[in-house]
Amino acid sequence: MNRTDTPVTVIGLGLMGQALAGAFLKAGHPTTVWNRTTSKADGLVARGARLAPTVGDAVAAGSLTIICVTDYQAVRELLGTSDVELDGTTLVNLTSGDSAQARETARWAEQRGARYLDGAVMAVPPAIGTPEAVILHSGPQADFDAHKPTLDALGTVTHLGADHGLASLYDVAGLAMMWSVLNAWLQGTALLRTAGVDAATYAPFAQRIAAGVADWLPGYAEQIDSGSFPAEVSALETDARAMAHLIEESEAVGVSAELPKLFKAMADRSIAAGHGGEQYPVLIEEFSRAPGPPTTGPVRACQGARFSVPVASSAPAGAFTGRGVPVSSRTNSGTPRASARARASCAYPAREKQRQSADSVMAVSHRHSTSRRVAGRTAGSTSATTPRAARPIPDGGR
């Protein structure tokens, strides 16, 4: 059967579901649709879709059913009724949710005879059907492979591994990156505005810093995966002193210090646990467990004096680049610590991790880099092993 002859069903015709069904129609797939509010199918029916009278009829129309509704509760309500026969269907659930919901729904669907793939749409509806639309899937590889030729109509489709929770986890991990970058930029923008520097002037400078920091990730990831955090260039306690400086500067100019206080509290806990002499990624241990009682101590509770590198607006941009340089742990000839502390807290099996291709991981960033225009890594960017001080320094824009 030609791939465009494969019938497909789409349940849920909100903004995203309509885009998904429209992409299948555009690719030539016989497309059956169903929505609680029937009128939302009108445009699709005009383009050749068949409107099923019931959910059960929609699922029975073919061997591949895509569902994309508000939440997992709606998924269960819609597919849990007695007239819906899931046996023999591959159900691809592109509804947003968390990893526990994904795994539970996989078990629930499989008990009813369905093959189940969970998914996360890393794109906005207008991008669906274009390569910019990255759609993550997790669940059995064979089920993904069987339907990839059909799913390709939606955009760049990716399989992350057999654990049904992976797509949701990548989704929220991407959100963590997005909001962290945006919040850091807003902190800096607020600081610079106190000196009359407008947001547009700082933005290109911040973009370059964000891209430079992104280059550190592979080297830092090696430290985390090996559970070994030698301070090759900078120790955590050095970073903590700089954090105190950021807090003091913010408070001195009347800018919120909530965000830097939050990450300094985590650094302080790690230092108190004896990790002050290790490199920044040792903080993975703080991120890998639920926090204890909130740290409410004074800002300068951490040891050490005020950070002394000049970072005033009159300083050259290079002053920002003198600390915290991550270098690849490949430069360490030592054997990774057997304890591999961070790895012990890893939420999914190592063999699953190995199944995730570099393409999969890079694809995750597309949602935000294409639809939200968040600064990301660029082709040809500097290697993770390049010392920070050796990289091109933003010139501050105009």
Ligand SMILES: NC(=O)c1ccc[n+]([C@@H]2O[C@H](COP(=O)([O-])OP(=O)(O)OC[C@H]3O[C@@H](n4cnc5c(N)ncnc54)[C@H](OP(=O)(O)O)[C@@H]3O)[C@@H](O)[C@H]2O)c1
């Ligand atoms: N839009 C985006 O940019 C975007 C991006 C990535 C992921 N997503 C995810 O895609 C999913 C759908 O988003 P959307 O933008 O399409 O939302 P939407 O426009 O609000 O549509 C929600 C859909 O869910 C249906 N629905 C909700 N509760 C239901 C219930 N109890 N029974 C039957 N149907 C129910 C609605 O039916 P009615 O039409 O009858 O109300 C509608 O089809 C969400 O999980 C969202 O997080 C969206």
